[in-house]
Amino acid sequence: MDWDWNFVWEIMPTLIQGVKITILATILGSILAAIVGLGIALARRSENRIVARSVGWFAEFIRGTPLLVQLYFIFYVLPDIGILLPPLVAGVIGLGLHYGTYTAEVYRAGIDNVPRGQWEAAKACNLSGRHTWTHIILPQAIPPMIPALANYFIAMFKETPLLSAITVLELMNQAKSVANTYYRYIEPMTLVGAFFLVISLCSVVLLRWLEHRYGRIER
Amino acid sequence: MTQWSGYLGLILQGALVTIELTLMGSVLALIMAFLAGMGRVSRFFILRAIATAYIEFFRGTSIFVQLFWAYFVLPFAGLSLTPLQAGVLALGLNVGAYAAEVVRGAILSVGREQYEACTALNLGRWQGMRHVILPQALLVMLPTFGNNAIELLKATSVVSLISLADLTFQAQVVRSQTGSTLMPFLSVLIIYFALALIISWGVRTLERRMARGLDGVRV
Numbered sequence: 335m336d337w338d339w340n341f342v343w344e345i346m347p348t349l350i351q352g353v354k355i356t357i358l359a360t361i362l363g364s365i366l367a368a369i370v371g372l373g374i375a376l377a378r379r380s381e382n383r384i385v386a387r388s389v390g391w392f393a394e395f396i397r398g399t400p401l402l403v404q405l406y407f408i409f410y411v412l413p414d415i416g417i418l419l420p421p422l423v424a425g426v427i428g429l430g431l432h433y434g435t436y437t438a439e440v441y442r443a444g445i446d447n448v449p450r451g452q453w454e455a456a457k458a459c460n461l462s463g464r465h466t467w468t469h470i471i472l473p474q475a476i477p478p479m480i481p482a483l484a485n486y487f488i489a490m491f492k493e494t495p496l497l498s499a500i501t502v503l504e505l506m507n508q509a510k511s512v513a514n515t516y517y518r519y520i521e522p523m524t525l526v527g528a529f530f531l532v533i534s535l536c537s538v539v540l541l542r543w544l545e546h547r548y549g550r551i552e553r
Numbered sequence: 554m555t556q557w558s559g560y561l562g563l564i565l566q567g568a569l570v571t572i573e574l575t576l577m578g579s580v581l582a583l584i585m586a587f588l589a590g591m592g593r594v595s596r597f598f599i600l601r602a603i604a605t606a607y608i609e610f611f612r613g614t615s616i617f618v619q620l621f622w623a624y625f626v627l628p629f630a631g632l633s634l635t636p637l638q639a640g641v642l643a644l645g646l647n648v649g650a651y652a653a654e655v656v657r658g659a660i661l662s663v664g665r666e667q668y669e670a671c672t673a674l675n676l677g678r679w680q681g682m683r684h685v686i687l688p689q690a691l692l693v694m695l696p697t698f699g700n701n702a703i704e705l706l707k708a709t710s711v712v713s714l715i716s717l718a719d720l721t722f723q724a725q726v727v728r729s730q731t732g733s734t735l736m737p738f739l740s741v742l743i744i745y746f747a748l749a750l751i752i753s754w755g756v757r758t759l760e761r762r763m764a765r766g767l768d769g770v771r772v
Contacts, residue, residue, distance in 0.1 A: 385768065398703065399742045400710035403721055410734040426717035492615035499714060506617065519625040525621055529613045534613035 342521050345512045349525060352508030356494050359425055359504060363367045363494075364487040366430025371437030375445065378438070393435040402496050409500040425497040433490045437483055444479040445471060480548040481541060488537045492530060505529065557736070560727045567723030567745050574640055574709045574719060575748070579602045579702055581645025582652055589649065590656025591682075601687045603652065613652035616708050640712040655697045659690040690761055696705045699756030700753065703749045710745075720744060 377389040382485040396404065400542035412419060416538035419427070448471050456466040584608075593606030611619065620643040626647050627634060634642065663686050671681030713722035727737035 354649070395742075395746055398707075399745040400711070400721065402710040403724070406724070409739045410728060414734050476554055491610040493617075495615055495617040496711070506621075509623065510621075513625070513650055520629055521624050523618070523622050527618045529615040530615055530618055531610065535609070541580060 337520065341516070341518060342525065345522060345525075346518075348508050348512055349529075351504060352505035353529065353547045354504065354506040355502065356491075356497070356506075357421065358491075359429065359494050359497060359502065360487070361425045363429030363433065363490055365482070366426060367433035367437050367486070367490065370430055370434025370482065371441050374434060374438035375441035378442065388484070393438055397435045401428060401493055402499060403513060404428050404432060405496060405500050417548055421497070421500050421502045425494075425498060425502045425524060429490055429497075431495065436486050436489075440479050440482045440486070441475070443482075444475040447478065448474050450476055477548045481545045484537075484544050488541070491537075492534065560731065560737070561740070563721065564723050564740060564744070566719060567720040567741075569638060569749075570717065571706070571709050571718045572748070574644065574712060574717075575702070575706045576681070577641045578644035578648065578709065579707050581641060582647075582701070582705060583698075584653030585646060585649025586656050589653035590660065592661055593653065593657040604723040610767075611647050616643060616647045617714075618712050618763070619647055620711055622752045636715045636717040637683065639715060640709070640717055644708055644712075645704055648708070649700055652698060652701045652705070653699070653762065655694050656690075659693040660686060662693050663689050671723050692760065693762065695756060695760045697755055701753050706745065706748055719761060 374389055374393050378386050378393075380386045405425060408419065408428050409421065410425045412424075448544065452470055452474065453466070458471045494504055495506035497504050498510065501507070505526055509526045513519045513522045516521075569608075589604040589607050592600045595601050595604070595719070623634060623643050624636065624639040656751060667685055668681070668691065671685050676685065709719060710721040713719050713725065716722070718726075724737040724741040728734055729736075
């Protein structure tokens, strides 16, 4: 086992291209997950029993099955019914949908944590349903959720290598193609691992700060 | 229509591999979780440091990268693993790191008075742990262990990418042989979901059995 620094510098530009796609997929996936999660959380609170139940079951199903198979499903099954998606779009939808079911639980807990009195006060002030949500409930519910949401986005970041299975050219895929071209696995694979380790160690610091900033609920 | 039964047989074979991986991975994860979790609350600095390094490392890099590293890089260091061995190793060590934090949290959640009672009864550290602390902590750990086991089940799908013939791999085989996409992927998703339901049901049953006789102790 010998480590070759020259080879490392040679493959670096290729890997950095992969890093860009990895980060792009994470950001887009996080935005989608934040929206999907809110949608699921609101649908589960719906007055309509059928909507609430079926969305609940759907979310449960997505959470109980592997992301990889869901990505395959989006990438291979949807074209058969006429929806042709580029790999990156399919990947982002997969990530957003999968993690949306997790963030939905965060939203649920956050909304349940808003005291009953706030709902009653909104009603007493004669606010409409939409105004109650946008002006009273969500502004109080969202800040305490931010650390938990960030936690899931970091978890999502660590799952992005799965996108290589549906031919997205992100970091892992670039590393694999470099490794297969030169038949050297040590450097590319180790660099990918080191990259993820560094980012997630940094994210621990970020999480601490977020918890300090937003974690406390004012009573 | 008759050929579907053949393909279904293929998928069920994959399900057996997935179950096998989940069981073996869980056993390794459980061992690692207790070793590292108790290491984290040890008196000795060196044990704490080793356990923390292990946990941070395996939680920081994604399971996919670890698996590829175990399968492609370790052979260069003279340690050749079969896909199954690499899969069990990566899954067990990865999920073990997550579960170790559960073990640590559960041990710390046992009240101070229990430790004081151990001292009062003149129990050694190990005896107190074995007879007083762990039996109570185990019950706290169980529900989260169930979630970890489901995460492990979902993570097994990744081994299909190092050519181990699990559920996901067989779905790809069926897809490439028949050109049909909906049938293999949907049936595989349903099987994964059924397995996840079995795990959560099993853990709930176990929890009820273990809680028996502890009613007076738990507040």
